Amino acid sequence: MESSSASAGLKENMIDVAARLTDGQKTLLYFFSLCWLVVVLGRRFRRSGSGDEVPVFGYRSMLEPSFVLRARFAFGAKSMIRAGCAKMKDQPFVLRRWSNDVLCLPMKYLDELRLKPVSQVNLAAAQASNFVPQWTCLHVLTSSRLHVEVLKQKLNPQLFHFVALANEELDLIWNLEMPKADGKFYPLDILQKLVSPISSRVFLGRATCRDPRWVRLAIDFTIDAFLTACTLNLFPYWSHFIIARLIPARRRVLKHLRVAENTVRRLSQEHAAVKEARDRGEEIGEEEDTLLNWMLDNGSPSECVPSEMGPRQCALTLGSIHTTTLTTLQLLYDLCDHPEWFPVLREEIDSLANELGGPGEKPSVTTREWCNRLEKLDSFLRLLVGQDVNLRDGLRLRSGTIIAFPSCEYQFNPDKYRDSTSFDPMRSYRLRRSSPDQRNNHRAGMTHPTNLTFGYGNQACTGRHFAVAEVKLIVARLLHEYDIEFVPGQSRPRTFHINEISFTNPYAKLMMRRRRRKEVLSC
Structure with missing residues (x-):
């Protein structure tokens, strides 16, 4: 009763206020109301340039302003992407971000876009924009393609020559960094200290990869660049001029770049x-x-020049150390989550070690042979627009559009794949064994529409085969020498998300116990 009286009173007051407004005030009120309506409704659509309208997904109500939607995406991107895919099915939709909006395309467009030239669809430009290059000094990602060409023309043609160098360095660093006693350890810290020097051996050489300052820089630059970019991407562009100067990680990025420049200058002179x-x-x-x-x-x-080559070397560490480390870490978490697969992988690794020795132990056994014969581990591992582009169905992608494909949602869609949610790391292994013509297919590092881990088409990750080889060498040695499990009473560490980027808990621990020699020989 009291509520009804209050509502009636409020309504009478509003009518009274409206009656007292002059004609000019009413006109002004109508004008601002109309402007608000145009802004709210207009921002729900992204014009494609050809008359099509791509809907913006995620608004909770007709009156929710875009800045609220962008703020919600910052920490709710995962659920928003999943909900968008479920509702929109095979239709494109736009996701609002502070930095720039993302056009989320269904997988039916993948094959059409995969062979577009770099002038039309530029993956490097999209990646660089996520790192806010004007504030992280990563403009080298788009100013030239030298760091891509060195992978295409030098690393990949001589892949296992460089994998052998990496394994040689792994032999040395293993005895220095791996735990000598059983107990709890930070796996992320251990993996970073393994991956940083073995990657740096290939990039910069023996002396630099054993310099503690460079090893630490290669790890910390990646962390600080991500922290800077993710912090800035939580705010609109116009505020970056102020926010960037307040981020401690950005000051550390600039310090890392000065050290990198001096290191490259010395190596260039030599x-x-x-x-x-x-x-x-x-x-x-x-x-x-x-x-x-x-x-x-x-x-x-x-x-x-060192001022350009220094940041370029940092960019290479950004793309190698972070991805290799996290891929290895997530594989270990998967195994601890599903310990029934430890014996399956360990049987393959131990039998190979008994037959061939460890990687690099026998000169007659190449690292290529060692890596290629880890078929079950391989199966376990496999578990931006530059110009206007017109697609066959009439959809037009405007220049500057950031496009994305929801590959994870596609892979776990039961309508697309049978048993899509079941944990089956031997799918690729069985596919390779299904017929002779499939023996060299379905391998980790190979791109496929159902697995976009390394991208797809002519702009897929150039260094992916080296990264896969690194992961195989590290994981094979870990499983051969250690028993690994979650700390008693704990489960898989939580994954955090900022925008569409995921982060693992750096303080999570795993239990590690050295396997006794008789355990290894009995396998």
Whole structure:
């Protein structure tokens, strides 16, 4: 009764206020109301340029402003993407972010876009925009393609030569970093200390990869660049000028870049001195084979100055150390979540070690043979637009549009795949064994419409095969030498999300126990 009286009183007051407004005030009120309605409704659609309207997904009501939707996406992206895929089915939709909106496309567009030239669909530009390059100094990701060409023309053609160098470094660092006693350990910290030097051996050479300052820089630059970018992406562009100066991680990024520039300057001078000595006809020893030396020999003068090459080396660590470490960590979590698969993988690894010795132990056994014969582990591992682009069905992608494919939601869609939610890490293994013509297919590192872990098409991750080899070497050695499990009473560490990027808990621990020699020999 009291509520009804209050509502009636409020209604009478509003009518009274409206009656007292002058005609000019009423006109002004109507005008602002109309503007609000246009803004709210207009922002629900993204014009495609060809007359089509792609709906914006996620608004809770007709009156929710876009800035609220963008703020909700920052910490609720995962559930928003899942809900969008469930509701929109095979239709495109837009997701609002503070940095830039994302056009989420159904998988039916994947094959049409995969072979578009870089001038039309530019993956590097989209990745760079996520890192806010004007504040993280990662403009080198788009200013040239030297860091991509070195992977295509140097690393991939000589893949297992460099994998052997990485394994040689792993032999050395293993005894220094791996726990000597049984107990609880931070797996992320251990993996970073393994991956950083073995990747740096290939990028910069033996001396630099054993320099503690560089090993630490390669780890910390990735962390600080992500922290800076993720913090900035929580705020609109116009505020970055102020916010960037308040982020401690950005100041550390600038410090890392100065160290990287000095390191590259020293290595460049050493390389130039070797070339000059050869030109003079002097007899000198064979120079170490590194990706940096190839870049110095094949890059333009502007690309090779230390102020450009230093950030470029940091960009390479960004794409290698972070992804390799987290892939290995998630694989270990999967195994601890499903311990019944430990014996399956360990049987393959132990029998291979008994037959061939460890990777690199016997000169007659190449690292290529070792990695290629880890078929079950391989199966376990496999578990931006530059110009206007017109697609066959009339959808037009405007220049500057960030596009994405919800591959995870597609893979777990029961309408697309039978038993899509069941944990079956041997799917690819069985597919390879299903017929002789499939023996070399369905391998980790291969791109496929059903697995976009490394991208797809002509812009898929160039260094993915080296990353897979690194993961295999590390995991094989871990399972061969250690028993690993969750800390008693604990389960899989929670994964955190900022926008569409996921982060694992860096303080999570695992139990590790050295396997006794008789346990290894009995397998």
